Amino acid sequence: MSSETLEFQAETRQLLQLMVHSIYSNKDIFLRELISNASDALDKLRLESLIDKDLVADTDDLHITLAVDAGERTLTVRDNGIGMSRDEVIQLIGTIAKSGTAEMLRKLRESKDAAAKQELIGQFGVGFYSTFMVADKVTLVTRRAGHTGGTRWESTGEGTYEIEEADDAPQGTSVTLHLKPEDTDDQLHDYAADRKIREIVKRYSDFIAWPIRMEGSDEALNSMKALWARPRSEVSDEEYHEFYKHVSHDWTDPLETIHMKAEGTFEYEALLFIPSRAPFDLFSRDGKHGVQLYVKRVFIMDDCEALTPQYLRFVKGVVDAHDLSLNISREILQQNRQIQVVRRRLVKKVLSTLTELREKDSDRYGTFWAEFGRALKEGLIDDTDNRETLLDLLLLPSTASSELTTLRDYVSRMKEDQKDIYYMTGESRAMVEHSPHMEAFLAKGYEVLILTDPVDEVWVERINEFDGKPLQSIAKGQVDLGASETPAEQQEEFAPLLTWLGETLQEDVKEVRLSSRLTTSAACIVGDAHDITPTLEKMYRAMGQ
Ligand code: ADP
Numbered sequence: 001m002s003s004e005t006l007e008f009q010a011e012t013r014q015l016l017q018l019m020v021h022s023i024y025s026n027k028d029i030f031l032r033e034l035i036s037n038a039s040d041a042l043d044k045l046r047l048e049s050l051i052d053k054d055l056v057a058d059t060d061d062l063h064i065t066l067a068v069d070a071g072e073r074t075l076t077v078r079d080n081g082i083g084m085s086r087d088e089v090i091q092l093i094g095t096i097a098k099s100g101t102a103e104m105l106r107k108l109r110e111s112k113d114a115a116a117k118q119e120l121i122g123q124f125g126v127g128f129y130s131t132f133m134v135a136d137k138v139t140l141v142t143r144r145a146g147h148t149g150g151t152r153w154e155s156t157g158e159g160t161y162e163i164e165e166a167d168d169a170p171q172g173t174s175v176t177l178h179l180k181p182e183d184t185d186d187q188l189h190d191y192a193a194d195r196k197i198r199e200i201v202k203r204y205s206d207f208i209a210w211p212i213r214m215e216g217s218d219e220a221l222n223s224m225k226a227l228w229a230r231p232r233s234e235v236s237d238e239e240y241h242e243f244y245k246h247v248s249h250d251w252t253d254p255l256e257t258i259h260m261k262a263e264g265t266f267e268y269e270a271l272l273f274i275p276s277r278a279p280f281d282l283f284s285r286d287g288k289h290g291v292q293l294y295v296k297r298v299f300i301m302d303d304c305e306a307l308t309p310q311y312l313r314f315v316k317g318v319v320d321a322h323d324l325s326l327n328i329s330r331e332i333l334q335q336n337r338q339i340q341v342v343r344r345r346l347v348k349k350v351l352s353t354l355t356e357l358r359e360k361d362s363d364r365y366g367t368f369w370a371e372f373g374r375a376l377k378e379g380l381i382d383d384t385d386n387r388e389t390l391l392d393l394l395l396l397p398s399t400a401s402s403e404l405t406t407l408r409d410y411v412s413r414m415k416e417d418q419k420d421i422y423y424m425t426g427e428s429r430a431m432v433e434h435s436p437h438m439e440a441f442l443a444k445g446y447e448v449l450i451l452t453d454p455v456d457e458v459w460v461e462r463i464n465e466f467d468g469k470p471l472q473s474i475a476k477g478q479v480d481l482g483a484s485e486t487p488a489e490q491q492e493e494f495a496p497l498l499t500w501l502g503e504t505l506q507e508d509v510k511e512v513r514l515s516s517r518l519t520t521s522a523a524c525i526v527g528d529a530h531d532i533t534p535t536l537e538k539m540y541r542a543m544g545q
């Protein structure tokens with residue numbers, strides 16, 4: 001069949017533009033991306049062949065080959081893994097399915113600062129497209145394992161790509177980069193040099209579980225040791241970081257590394273990471289969980305939601321459980337008692353790591369909180385077992401200063417006569433600060449927590465107290481400010497006005513009463529102790545409830 005020219009999706013085109021005019025300084029990483037894809041493809045084929053006994057595929061010598069042609073200035077990365085069908089090539093290579101793409105591109109356009117742009121790109125992780133930083137043409141030939149015909153794809157990265165049948169394609173995928181003309185001033189980045197390629201593989205891909213070989217040689221360039229199975233003392237920070245980048249598709253170093261090993265009745269190893277930046281899709285509906293499941297070194301699944309609760313979806317890494325069946329399904333996994341035990345231990349370990357970080361390095365903890373605090377607050381709603389720990393991890397704005405405070409620090413500043421922890425929810429700090437509810441509290445010198453995340457509305461309803469002190473909204477119910485009762489003569493004096501107001505406003509309010517809570521405003525609206533707040537009402541309405 002003749003070749004067809006197809007257009008990239010608009011967003012892909014913009015992303016490619018950025019890559020072609022490469023603004024990313026560490027170009028070496030394109031090779032890590034290609035090897036990472038090849039390794040994923042080998043993982044997938046091994047798993048599929050273990051589960052599907054009828055799959056006609058060659059799995060004898062699964063490996064990755066690198067071929068350099070200095071004369072032609074080409075570099076080829078080849079794997080004999082799962083491969084792709086024609087439709088998959090169009091789907092996977094021609095479009096970006098990632099949520100948050102449009103937002104990232106908008107931010108990129110708005111950003112003038114080169115360093116900020118690089119960070120955005122790294123955070124997003126452009127994968128296959130990073131090849132266009134170093135190549136002016138990329139050719140991909142692939143055949144899906146078990147299929148007969150293959151597909152050839154080629155593009156210069158400028159808006160369109162060619163696609164055609166390739167009958168003679170071997171099983172798996174090969175990606176050939178036609179390298180940009182040599183920059184004679186930049187010998188360091190000559191990707192047509194054998195030595196350079198070996199060096200990059202050693203640096204970025206040593207832990208890849210499959211042999212990576214130079215064409216014509218049987219010797220593996222990488223050590224192939226599963227990082228999580230090695231003793232902690234033998235693994236360098238750099239190795240941990242590169243592994244993190246492999247599993248997370250992030251280009252930035254992680255904030256924390258957690259390496260665990262459990263022996264006994266249910267053996268497993270876990271290598272988890274807390275990223276330093278939130279991904280774009282942290283709060284999108286189709287956001288993924290970051291932990292992969294392996295069974296005795298065999299990759300089983302990505303995005304394993306059975307291993308981490310929803311609120312810790314930002315934790316990345318690998319769990320290798322030794323005693324599970326290879327074809328365990330997601331549904332069965334959720335019910336598996338041993339997995340539930342592992343999950344509980346992982347949660348405890350992540351939370352204790354965060355607690356330690358908060359105690360020992362408040363700056364770094366502040367970075368973590370700015371990126372993931374909103375997700376962690378969801379845990380106060382769902383994870384009743386760890387509520388106490390989570391409450392201690394909170395950093396909240398308050399009227400005391402512009403800095404965030406822990407609940408414990410708030411309690412230490414409480415006035416002698418103060419029984420409750422006061423808070424107010426609202427849309428913004430300014431709105432809360434200027435609310436008439438606030439007046440009496442500020443006048444009396446009480447500190448009030450300012451809660452402006454929509455999720456705050458939900459968790460404060462679930463948490464009754466901290467350290468024996470009730471949490472009390474200053475906008476709800478009768479707040480006892482220690483003021484004396486409104487004198488009887490005042491009650492009498494205002495009775496006709498109250499009756500009249502109550503009748504006039506009966507459609508809109510439940511009750512009109514005298515109050516000592518205001519100092520300068522004439523009146524304010526107070527919610528019933530069990531009413532939903534205006535912000536929550538808005539949130540529910542937005543959710544269509
Ligand atoms: P990511 O790896 O983050 O999904 P990439 O841009 O690197 O993003 O790759 C996009 C998709 O293309 C992969 O998810 C995979 O499905 C497919 N793909 C890329 N390279 C290969 C390969 N060597 N073999 C099979 N599929 C591949």
Ligand code: MG
Nearest residue numbers: 036037127128
């Ligand atoms: Mg990839």
